Amino acid sequence: MASSKKIGKSYASKSQGMALWLGIALVVLLLDQFTKLLVLGAFQLGDSTPITSFFNLVRVHNHGAAFSFLANAGGWQRWFFTGIGVAAAIFMVWMLRAHPGQKLFGLAIALILGGAIGNVIDRLVHGYVVDFLDFYWGTWHFPAFNVADAGISVGAALLILDEILRVRRGR
Numbered sequence: 001m002a003s004s005k006k007i008g009k010s011y012a013s014k015s016q017g018m019a020l021w022l023g024i025a026l027v028v029l030l031l032d033q034f035t036k037l038l039v040l041g042a043f044q045l046g047d048s049t050p051i052t053s054f055f056n057l058v059r060v061h062n063h064g065a066a067f068s069f070l071a072n073a074g075g076w077q078r079w080f081f082t083g084i085g086v087a088a089a090i091f092m093v094w095m096l097r098a099h100p101g102q103k104l105f106g107l108a109i110a111l112i113l114g115g116a117i118g119n120v121i122d123r124l125v126h127g128y129v130v131d132f133l134d135f136y137w138g139t140w141h142f143p144a145f146n147v148a149d150a151g152i153s154v155g156a157a158l159l160i161l162d163e164i165l166r167v168r169r170g171r
Contacts, residue, residue: 017100021110022093028114032147033121039132048134055135060144061128085120089113104162111155118148 043049043059050056092113099105122129131144145153 017106018097021096021100021106021113024107024110025114025117028111028147028151029118029121032115032118032151035132035147036118036122036130039130043132054137055133058132058134058144060131060134061126062131062144063128082120082123085116085123089116089120092116102162104158104165108155108158108162111151111158113155115148115151115155118146118151122148 039057039059043057045059045061048056048058092109096106096109096113119129129146129148131146131149133146133150134144135142
């Protein structure tokens with residue numbers, strides 16, 4: 001009888017962990033899609049509105065991957081990057097399910113998952129990813145990005161931090 005209670009409690013805590021991580025991913029996804037809808041409604045392709053001395057809101061269509069990698073590849077990259085995004089999302093859900101109690105790892109994967117799905121939706125709906133955050137210094141501009149990209153980047157940094165902390169704990 002005690003072992004069935006233990007199994008039930010373990011399943012409940014795994015479900016709660018998964019719900020939290022999937023909820024965070026959903027928030028990133030919804031925030032990403034909402035901000036992209038605002039940009040699509042308010043800006044024409046190529047428009048730019050200065051906000052500060054180092055930041056503009058813009059409307060850019062990225063047909064490639066990060067930093068416009070393969071943007072001019074002829075169209076096949078849309079489906080290639082969509083497939084990679086879907087496969088990555090499936091893998092991340094599996095990882096979250098396998099490690100629901102690891103807080104930093106779970107947060108990192110949830111942020112990446114929400115961002116990946118947000119960009120996959122753009123590729124499926126538009127054929128490109130909508131980018132709109134333009135940071136710059138003088139005449140040098142960082143490649144424009146979006147909320148999904150920010151989630152992916154912060155998640156990747158947290159994943160690296162999680163691994164560094166894991167290695168240090170192992171010493």
